Amino acid sequence: xxxxxxxxxxxxxxxxxxFLGARATLQTYVILQTSMEPNFHEGQRLVVNKAVYWxxxxxxxxxxxxxxxxxxxGEFIKRIIGLPGDTVEVKGGAVYVNGVKLDExxxxxxxxxxxxxxxxxxxxxFVLGDNxxxxxxxxxxxxxxxxxxxxxxxxxxxxxDDWGTVPDYPxxxxxxxxxx
Numbered sequence: 441x442x443x444x445x446x447x448x449x450x451x452x453x454x455x456x457x458x459f460l461g462a463r464a465t466l467q468t469y470v471i472l473q474t475s476m477e478p479n480f481h482e483g484q485r486l487v488v489n490k491a492v493y494w495x496x497x498x499x500x501x502x503x504x505x506x507x508x509x510x511x512x513x514g515e516f517i518k519r520i521i522g523l524p525g526d527t528v529e530v531k532g533g534a535v536y537v538n539g540v541k542l543d544e545x546x547x548x549x550x551x552x553x554x555x556x557x558x559x560x561x562x563x564x565x566f567v568l569g570d571n572x573x574x575x576x577x578x579x580x581x582x583x584x585x586x587x588x589x590x591x592x593x594x595x596x597x598x599x600x601d602d603w604g605t606v607p608d609y610p611x612x613x614x615x616x617x618x619x620x
Contacts, residue, residue, distance in 0.1 A: 464490070464491075465489070465490055465491040466487055466488065466489065466490060466491075467487070467488040467490055467505075467590065467591065468485060468486070468487060468488070468597075469485070469486045469487075469488050469505050469515065469517065469593070470483065470484070470485050470486075471483065471484045471485075471486070471517060473516070473517075474571055474574055475516075475517075475518070475569030475570070475571050475574060475575035475576065475577070476503070476517055476518070476519075476569050476570045476571060476575075477548050477570065477571040477574075478546075478548050478570065478571070479503075479546055479570050480503075480517065480570070480593075480596075481602075483598075483599075484596060484598060484599065484602055485596070485597045485598035486505075486517075486593050486594070486595065486596055486597065486606065487594050487595040487596075487597055488505045488590060488591040488592065488593060488594060489591050489592050489594040490590060490591035491591070492591060492592045492594075493589060493591060493592065497523075498520050498523070498565060498586075498589060498592070499520065499523075499608075499611075499612060500520055500521060500522070500523060500537070500611035500612050500615070501519065501520065501608050501609040501610060501611035501612065502519070502520050502592050502593075502608060503517060503518070503519050503520075503592065503593040503606055504517070504518065504519075504520055504565075504567070504584075504589050504590070504591065504592055504593065505517050505589075505590045505591055505592075505593060506518070506567075506584055506588045506589045506590055507588045507590060508588075509582060509584075509585075509588065515590065517593060518567035518568060518569055518575070518577055518578075518584070519546075519567060519568055519569070519570060520565050520566070520567055520584075521535060521537060521542070521566050521567060521568050521578070521611070522537055522560045522565065522566030522578075523560060523565060523566075524560050524561065524562045524563060524564060524565070525559070525560060525562070526538055526559070526560045526566065527539070527557050527558065527559050527560075528555075528557070528558055528560060528566045528578075529555060529556065529557040529558070530551050530553060530554055530555035530579055531554050531555075532554075533550035533551060533552070534550065534551075535551070535568070536557075537611070537615060538615060540614060540615050540618040542611060542614060543614060544609070545609070546570050546609055547570050547571075547572055548570060548571045548572065548573075548574075549571075549572065549573060550572065551572040551573060551579070552572075552573050553573070553579060555579045560583060561583065563585060563586045563587075564583040564584060564585055564586065565578075565583065565584040565586065565589070566578040566583060566584075567583075567584045592606075593606040594606055
């Protein structure tokens with residue numbers, strides 16, 4: 441009887457440790473807006489990797505989930521375009537980072553707006569929605585503080601047709617190839 445009780449207790453402790461570990465490192469997110477179309481749609485469910493930024497900083501091209509700057513508005517999803525110290529400009533239907541025009545095959549359509557060059561301050565990120573013309577994002581004058589980032593979109597779990605890992609786009613490689 442003691443052996444059975446010990447085995448049950450060990451199993452329960454392991455289950456609690458695994459559960460708490462998963463809660464600390466992963467989160468689910470349901471997309472409620474159209475700002476990331478055509479890549480992410482209303483009702484789509486994602487798994488967010490919260491631990492990835494414990495060991496490194498966000499990168500250009502990564503899709504992140506973050507707490508709204510207005511606490512009452514919840515959580516949002518956007519793509520990181522500019523890192524701290526980068527300059528970002530939108531003109532002629534294209535986004536420029538550090539003077540380099542980005543090739544962005546993931547956007548729904550080119551931006552129909554312009555934005556004067558701006559330098560991203562320390563501990564902030566410049567984020568844009570993939571649906572550039574229907575997204576409230578950094579082109580509207582706000583930047584994403586590092587402390588508001590929850591994690592990186594990692595896995596799409598619903599609907600079944602969209603199941604799989606969330607792709608990254610090599611924006612850093614584009615800038616490196618341009619010599620910046």
